[in-house]
Amino acid sequence: MGKVIIGISGNEQEFPTKSGRTYVTVASELADGVRQAGGVPMVIPMGTPDLTKDYINMIDKLILSGGQHVDPSLYGQEHLIDSNDYLLERDEFELALIEEALRQGKPIFAVCRGMQLLNVALGGNLEQEVAHHWQDGIAGTSHRL
Template structure:
C-alpha cells in the first residue's frame, strides 16, 4: 500500500479554525493500492520529517488565497482571505519533499504556493489586472471552463493532449514564474496553467481542478502521479 499525504485546507469554524479536505480529492486519491492521509496544519513542524519518511507522494490541494506577504507584496482588498500558518506549513512541506524527491502534485492553490516557494509571484486578483476575464470564480464552478495549450513533451501534453478544455475556479494565478520551474501550458490570455520542476524528482502543478473534471485526461493526471508514487521507496 502506497501512502499519499495531502495538505489540509483551513476554514473558519464557530469556535476555532477547521482543518478540511474536499471529498473530491479523497475520491481521486483513494484508488486500489493508494491510501490518502491528511497533514495537519500546525506551526510546529518537528514531526514532519518522521512522517515524510513514511510517505510515497504529496498532494497540495486548493483553498484560500496564498498571502501576498509570502512573496513580498501587500494584500489588496480582494486578497484578504489567507492563512499564514498554512502558507508557512506548505512552504516547509515543499522544501522537505523536494529534499527527499517525493513526488508532488499541486492543484490550484497548490501550484501557486509551489511557485512562491521558488521565488515567484502571483496575480492577487485577476479581474483587476491585465489578465483574462476567463479567469474568475463562478457560482456554477463546474460550468466555468476554457481552453489551454500544452507544451510538447510535457506532463500536461502527455495527459491532456495539445488543446484540452479545463475548469477555472480561481481568481489568482502565476505572475512571475519561479526559478527552476517550467511553464508547460497556457490559457489563451497567456496565464500559466501548469508547471514542472527543472530539477530531479517529480513535481507537477496545475491551475485547474482535475479532481472535479470528468474524462480520461483528468484521470491521466492522477495516474501519471500514481506511477511516480509507485516507484518511490522501491
C-alpha cells in the first residue's frame, strides 16, 4: 500500500511585494504535519465546484485549512461585523469539496475556518460577534499538528 495522500484546501492571497500576484497558500505547519505523519500533502487550489469530484478522487483524506471568515449568507445571516475578510468563491468551492468528500466517505479534518465551514455545511450556524467569548491566548504551541 502506498502513502496516504492528504488534500489540503488552499487559500488565495495577493502579495503586493510580489507585483500584486495572487498565490495559492497553505500554512506550512499543515503540510509539515502531514509529512511528519508519513503522508503526502497535496494542496488543492481554489477552483470551481465542478472540479471537486476529481480532487476528492485523487486524495485519501481532506484537511480544510483556516483563513477568511465564512460568509454569513451561507447560514442565513447578514454581515454583522465590520470586515471585508470574506471570499465567497472559496466558501462555495470548499462546500462542494465537503459534499463530495462526505459522498465518497473520505475523512475530513478541519482547522479553524475549516471547522466553521464544516459546521455550516452540516446545517449549523456561527456566532459572528465573538468579543464576549474571548479567551486569553496561549503562549507558544497549544497543540501539535
